[in-house]
Each structure stands twice: as structure tokens, then as C-alpha cells.
Amino acid sequence: MALGSALPVSAKFLPRVRLTQADVAELSALADESVRETLLSYEEYLYGQNRQLDMKRWKIVKENEAVKVYRERESAPHANARDRKATVEIGPKASLAASTRMPLMLVHGTVQGTIEDALYGSYADDTSSMRRRSMYEKDLMEDSAVVASLESPTLEAPFQQSYLSWLLRDFPGLNAVIRRRDFLLVNKMGVTTTSRGERIGYQLEHSVEHRDLPELTQAGIVRGKYSHCLVLRQLDPSRIELFNQTVVDPGGSLMSYIAIQESAESLLSCGHMMASSQKKKLFYFMRKQARANALSSSRANGTRLSNASLSPGASVLARHQSMDRDVSDRCASCEKSISKLFSSGGVCCQICQQVRLRLVACVCVLLYRPWVSDKLRLPSPPSLCRLTCQIICSRCSLKKKIVIEATEKKVVLKPFVFCLACTIRATKFSAEQVQVEELRERQLSL
Known part of the structure; x- marks a missing residue:
């Protein structure tokens, strides 16, 4: 043609x-x-x-x-x-x-x-x-x-x-x-x-x-x-x-x-080469952690890994559900106290219908924050580092737009929150080591 x-x-x-x-x-x-x-x-x-x-x-x-x-x-x-x-x-x-x-x-x-x-x-x-x-x-x-x-x-x-x-x-x-x-x-x-x-x-x-x-x-x-x-x-x-x-x-x-x-x-x-390198490293750590979480979950459940379970976002729910419901009141980075959103008497999450001591401890708030904030008109909860799964305050968090999919038809860019420690770790991590590991992954997938 x-x-x-x-x-x-x-x-x-x-x-x-x-x-x-x-x-x-x-x-x-x-x-x-x-x-x-x-x-x-x-x-x-x-x-x-x-x-x-x-x-x-x-x-x-x-x-x-x-x-x-x-x-x-x-x-x-x-x-x-x-x-x-x-x-x-x-x-x-x-x-x-x-x-x-x-x-x-x-x-x-x-x-x-x-x-x-x-x-x-x-x-x-x-x-x-x-x-x-x-x-x-x-x-x-x-x-x-x-x-x-x-x-x-x-x-x-x-x-x-x-x-x-x-x-x-x-x-x-x-x-x-x-x-x-x-x-x-x-x-x-x-x-x-x-x-x-x-x-x-x-x-x-x-x-x-x-x-x-x-x-x-x-x-x-x-x-x-x-x-x-x-x-x-x-x-x-x-x-x-x-x-x-x-x-x-x-x-x-x-x-x-x-x-x-x-x-x-x-x-x-x-x-912008360095910003590109940093974001590619963050995505590398996201994929690496997703594989580790999927492997851990499959071992616990006695199931085999699927290709879908190896994607960066596939194990998000499993990771959060395995977290201790009593989330710390302090920022994982600066240890600043994070005020409780609700009284100690407990509150019923309107998404999962479970009673929590405070709504920030519910996985639904972390996964569906935009929906919760708009529909229930609740104050925004603290951020959650995408890699460590720890609560961090606004001063210790950085939002990075990461390309999670790039094909001939589309490029999907989504914002993720990372703590300062993970961002610095990614910046300083050996780019050559990441490149070698990614090349090895491609060779194994052929």
C-alpha cells in the first residue's frame, strides 16, 4: 500500500x-x-x-x-x-x-x-x-x-x-x-x-x-x-x-x-537524560518488587505465577492487604507525627464496609484515594511510597510520572509517589547494573 x-x-x-x-x-x-x-x-x-x-x-x-x-x-x-x-x-x-x-x-x-x-x-x-x-x-x-x-x-x-x-x-x-x-x-x-x-x-x-x-x-x-x-x-x-x-x-x-x-x-x-535515567530506574525497581511480591504471594497461596502477576501494578492490592492495619502515625522518612483523621472509636469504610480505627489504615483509601476524596469528601490521607509501602508526609514525598506502557498504539504515563530515600537510591544506583540486568531479562525472554 x-x-x-x-x-x-x-x-x-x-x-x-x-x-x-x-x-x-x-x-x-x-x-x-x-x-x-x-x-x-x-x-x-x-x-x-x-x-x-x-x-x-x-x-x-x-x-x-x-x-x-x-x-x-x-x-x-x-x-x-x-x-x-x-x-x-x-x-x-x-x-x-x-x-x-x-x-x-x-x-x-x-x-x-x-x-x-x-x-x-x-x-x-x-x-x-x-x-x-x-x-x-x-x-x-x-x-x-x-x-x-x-x-x-x-x-x-x-x-x-x-x-x-x-x-x-x-x-x-x-x-x-x-x-x-x-x-x-x-x-x-x-x-x-x-x-x-x-x-x-x-x-x-x-x-x-x-x-x-x-x-x-x-x-x-x-x-x-x-x-x-x-x-x-x-x-x-x-x-x-x-x-x-x-x-x-x-x-x-x-x-x-x-x-x-x-x-x-x-x-x-x-x-533531561538524567531525569530519564532516574525514572527508568524507578520503573525497574517497581517491576523488580512486583515480581518479588507476586512470587511471595504465589508461594503463600500455592499457586503458579502468571504473566499478569508480574506487571508493576498487579500486586498492589496484595501488598496493601498484607500490610498491618494499624498504620504508623509517623512519616517513615522524617518521623513527623501524622494526625489521626478520625476518633479512636472507629469508622466504617464505605467501600469495603470494614471498621477501622482510622480510615488512613484502610487499604481502600490508599488504592482509591481520588474516589474517596471526591465521593466521601474526606481529607486526603498521607501518601504511600510506591516502593516501600510506607506512609510519608507531603514534605518527604515526590510525585514522578512514569511510563508504564509504550507501544505503537499508545504511551501510558501515570503519576506515582515515592519517598525521598527511594528517589535518592534510584538516582545513585548503578545505571550499568540496571542495563545489564535488563539485557539479561530480554535474552531470557527470547
Whole structure:
């Protein structure tokens, strides 16, 4: 079936991409060359310029906390497209820069965390994980998909991978004047070293062409191009440096100013890698605890585990029902006293019809809080940490929106409450260990 304007454009309607051995070799070589080209630029900044940006060359476009996006000034010596090609050793990014009217863009800054945290937050190996990452990093992509795999990670090198991806970029509020853009990219991620032996991580996205996925002109979509390779270097045990020179060719007749602003907004998403890593770790702990609770429940009941019982939310009721009904009056984190909602004479829960010394001790309030608050007009009970199942006060709780399902049809994002201790634990937990365990789970499920 041909793609046309009458069909909705999404990943599920894309034609299948078939890679030959020659395709894989060519795309892998292109990715390797693009990474090498970026490392040369980074080493010039790191060793040649002593990590000092030339502000006569770069102008700030956007910034978010300690991450800034710059554009090359028109008056800069290398701003002319013809000069760019002559001043940099010819490579994939330099070739694209020489063919576009757009200025070179630069991302620079620092974020809290480790190289492994950043790679884990940005890691994706299928359409589901790409959409989960897109939701966490807020990269402004309307749709995305992994269309072919080039290199799979191993337990020894859990972040070393490359694949072919497709992205669809929408422009909310500007659709009347700007057509959507799509991108076909070769992606590569991994860890390497500089010429002086310093360990760095990298994440590459570089535009390519393939016969099985031509431009979707009949659907009113413009094929854009860009070359983006984010370099990650550990500055100290808890902070990394970000460096990324990006070339963008939006295609069509999009005004340069709009293209620069929209590109800068997308580039800032790299600053959300750590938040993505933290939420993915929290979900990992949720799944791990759900399996443990389901296993414990099955042993107690003498039943076998089902696939449904292994989901993060399947054992919620069982966990709460097994809790001591006499819930502590103190916050599990700060031990602050939590006032009783009802007198010691007891109250009948209007959901389960059981008499409780106080309604906060009833599992129904914890499971059906929105219904209880709206229908019975009762004060909101203290929060319950999703991992420890302990009562926590509002000051010691954090609400995180976690993607619990990501498929071709939908992405389900739900808020969960966690205590500060669990949030800090997830943040500091080894991202590489989580990645290895998740890879091992996938291998066992095949």
C-alpha cells in the first residue's frame, strides 16, 4: 500500500526496511566516521582551547539550567559554508554543513550524574523504548521508531549499539505555516577514549537515505537532515560535561530563525537524560518488587505465577492487604507525627464496609484515594511510597510520572509517589547494573 495524504502518518504505517550486508557495512562505517569526526572537534576544544569557547564565534540561542545551545555567528570566520568545508577535515558532518544555509549549532554545559546514567537515560533499542525515552526527554518528536538494527549491545558492553531510526517532528501551533519534518537516522551509542586516554561516552544521530524508506512527499512531509553527536565526559564523580556540534538542514523553505529556535529547543532535551535515567530506574525497581511480591504471594497461596502477576501494578492490592492495619502515625522518612483523621472509636469504610480505627489504615483509601476524596469528601490521607509501602508526609514525598506502557498504539504515563530515600537510591544506583540486568531479562525472554 502506497503512503499518501489520505493515510495517517505514523511508525506503524512505515514500509519495512530490509538491510543487506552491504547496507550494514556502509551504515556502520558512516557511523564510525561520524563519531571520529566529532571526537576530533571535541579534542580541539578540550586540549587545543582548554575547554574555553570562543564567544566571538558563538552566540547563545537558548539555555536551561547549566546547558546552553549556541549558534555560529554570521560574522564568524567559519560561518561561510564554503569555508567550513575547508577548515575542517572532510567528514559526514562537514559535508552536510557545506550543503546547508543553516549555521552550525553547539550544545555545551554540565549535568549531575555519570556517563552511564546519561547513556542509560538515552538508551533505546526498539520502538517501545524510543517512545519511552521521547516522553522522558521531551524531545518534541510526534512519533519515532527503530526500523532496523545494526549492532546489538552485549553484557560486556551494555551500551554499545547502533541502529536505524525514523523520527517525525511536529510543530504545534505552527502547523498552518510549517509542514512536518521527518528524519531517517543512523544511531550509534557507546564508550571510547580520547587520544590521551580519557574515557568518554557518545551518542550519534546522523541522517542517511535508504531505498525502502523514501521521502514521504505525498503525505505532505518534508525530509529533513541533521548530524548530531553528543559527547559525555566525566568532570568529577557526580558531574559530566556535554559537548555537541550539530548541523541541521530542515529542508523546504522554513525560515532560518524558526528553524534555529525549534532546533535549539530539541537540542536542550539532552539536559533531561538524567531525569530519564532516574525514572527508568524507578520503573525497574517497581517491576523488580512486583515480581518479588507476586512470587511471595504465589508461594503463600500455592499457586503458579502468571504473566499478569508480574506487571508493576498487579500486586498492589496484595501488598496493601498484607500490610498491618494499624498504620504508623509517623512519616517513615522524617518521623513527623501524622494526625489521626478520625476518633479512636472507629469508622466504617464505605467501600469495603470494614471498621477501622482510622480510615488512613484502610487499604481502600490508599488504592482509591481520588474516589474517596471526591465521593466521601474526606481529607486526603498521607501518601504511600510506591516502593516501600510506607506512609510519608507531603514534605518527604515526590510525585514522578512514569511510563508504564509504550507501544505503537499508545504511551501510558501515570503519576506515582515515592519517598525521598527511594528517589535518592534510584538516582545513585548503578545505571550499568540496571542495563545489564535488563539485557539479561530480554535474552531470557527470547
